[in-house]
Amino acid sequence: MARFLSNTIFKGIATFPATRSSKNVVGSFYENWSRYSRTVPSDPDTHEDFRPANKVHGSAVSLKDVVEQDVKENPVMIYMKGVPDFPQCGFSSLAVRVLKHYNIPLSARNILEDPELKSAVKAVSHWPTFPQIFIKGEFIGGSDIILNMHQSGELKEKLKDIATSPKSE
Numbered sequence: 001m002a003r004f005l006s007n008t009i010f011k012g013i014a015t016f017p018a019t020r021s022s023k024n025v026v027g028s029f030y031e032n033w034s035r036y037s038r039t040v041p042s043d044p045d046t047h048e049d050f051r052p053a054n055k056v057h058g059s060a061v062s063l064k065d066v067v068e069q070d071v072k073e074n075p076v077m078i079y080m081k082g083v084p085d086f087p088q089c090g091f092s093s094l095a096v097r098v099l100k101h102y103n104i105p106l107s108a109r110n111i112l113e114d115p116e117l118k119s120a121v122k123a124v125s126h127w128p129t130f131p132q133i134f135i136k137g138e139f140i141g142g143s144d145i146i147l148n149m150h151q152s153g154e155l156k157e158k159l160k161d162i163a164t165s166p167k168s169e
Contacts, residue, residue: 063120071124071134074107075162079121080131084108092131095143098150099133102159135159 082088149155
C-alpha cells in the first residue's frame with residue numbers, strides 16, 4: 001500500500017510543469033528597477049547566424065570601458081556571482097540583501113558569465129574579491145564593508161538621495 005501511494009505521488013509530481021523558465025535572455029535587462037546581465041549558452045543546434053553575438057569582443061570597446069561606463073551610469077552597481085534574484089555566493093547574497101533593504105535601484109552584472117569581465121572589474125577597482133559594490137561612481141568594497149556601513153548608519157547616509165529618486169534611463 002505504501003509503495004503504491006509513493007509511486008502515485010511521484011508520478012503526480014513528475015507531471016507538473018517545471019518551475020524553472022526555459023526562456024533565455026541575451027545581454028542586460030531591467031526588472032523591478034534592477035539591471036541584470038545574462039547570456040545565452042551556445043546551442044549546437046542553432047545556426048551560427050542566429051547565435052547571440054558578443055558586441056564588446058568584436059568592437060573597439062574594452063571590457064574595462066564597459067565597467068567604467070556601468071559604474072558611471074548606475075547609482076548603485078554590483079559585480080557579483082549570480083544575479084540579485086539568484087545570488088550564487090553567500091557574500092553576494094548578503095550584499096544584495098543589505099542593499100535591497102534601502103529600496104534603491106540596483107544594477108548588477110554576473111561575473112561568472114565572463115572571466116574577462118571579472119578581470120576587468122578587478123583592474124578598475126584594484127580589489128581581489130567579489131562582490132564589488134560601486135555607489136555614485138565610487139568603489140565602496142565588498143559585502144563585509146557594506147554590512148559594516150549599514151550597521152553604523154553610514155550606508156543610509158550615502159544612499160539617501162538615491163533611494164528617493166527613481167532611476168533615469
